[in-house]
Amino acid sequence: MAAVSQRWWAPRAWIGGRWRDHVLLGAGADGCWAEVVPDVAAPEGVERLAGPVLPGLVDAHSHAFQRAFAGLAERRDTAHDDFWSWRDRMFGVAQRITPEQLRAIAAHLYLELLAGGYTQVCEFHYLQHDHDGSRYADPAAMSQALADASAEAGIGLTLLPVLYERAGFTAPELRPDQRRFATSVADVLALQRAVRGPLINAGVAVHSLRAARPESILALAESSAGPLHVHVAEQTAEVDDCLAATGCRPIEWLARHVSLDQRWQLVHATHTVSAEIDEVAARGAGVILCPGTEGNLGDGLTDLPGWLAAGVPLAIGSDSQVTRAWPEELRWLEYGQRLGLRRRNVSAAPGVEPSTAAWLFDCVSAGGAKAAGFARWGLLAGARADLLVLDPRDPALRGLPPDHLLDGVVFAAPMRPFARVMVAGRWRTLHDEKIASRFEAAMHALWAPGGTP
Ligand SMILES: [Zn+2]
16 A cells, blocks of 8 residues: 555544544545544644545446536427437437537536535446447547546546447347447447546446347456446336347346346346346345436336345436436435335434435445445545545534434535545546536537527
């Protein structure tokens, strides 16, 4: 482990699932924690942080380009609107974005995610090719745009190039409006290797069982390393199509046909039966929930009590970017269950951790780290030196009993209460007017007259 090169002292810090007082935090030149020591007086000359400290969280599911669509799909002029009509309109945006615009959109988004308490983002990245489907001179141009944006913002990036081959279980080709997404197993492996950087790692992804051939999914799983993400069972129509085409429900199909192990991260997993939850738990795979997007798209409610009781690793993601802060995501996760079940504190673990917010926070902290390929995460030696400083002057947090701070952040602080955010031992800027202006210019270009969603 590297020697300590910088130190900070925090009045309180969330360590190992509880608040510890008077914590000395030391980072090495490698950007990782070299020491985390509670119950020590602040040494002279060491910077005292102004408020309590939390570890950052992983945003485990992001499509950065969809930030350009947030707030633009909230009108209905037809008799019916659902996930599939939203998707057709979203593909319309995907048709127009250039690599330069993607970089501008992603850099702005990544600053928002940092301000929302995320220090790492997993990009489920399928927007690869030029508008007509031809390769860019650099086939990894769109991946590089994301890498450049993450470097500019200072957020960690787990790039997940996506296998995307067909329009549906019985449609061997892609639709014309999906031609920018086309990839083979070899393409995905090449993209996984193409992008490197100090805060970048990579896994792979399968868009969904409907969008990739079974033999390709098996080949990708066997020939790749790192986390392996897949959209699964987000919509009942997808479950029905999978049953009709294969005789299996989607998670059932994965359990029977692939080595559904700890590498696998099942995104959404909204429509499941209890045998599928048991299977996922037995295999050690993780589940990534995106409550803000799932609510926005009318996906349905996942069996959160079932996943929690089975001990399945859970993570959260901003997905379509209508929500961009983890306190809001956790609030939606719990409130969906309360509304559906007409109960309170559904996610708490009586006898272990009665605080709903604390239990969910620790679950998604551990699950998010796995989803992003980290063996160590949080305020502990060897983990990357990431932290969030809560603003002690935030009106929502003043006067709260200290043990209820996480409950207050998740359930009673509508704004983002983070005063400062550190990634890899460096404080990050949470607003940059140049990045905001570039985003605005990209939005104006995308939504010029005639470009309505
Ligand atoms: Zn997604």
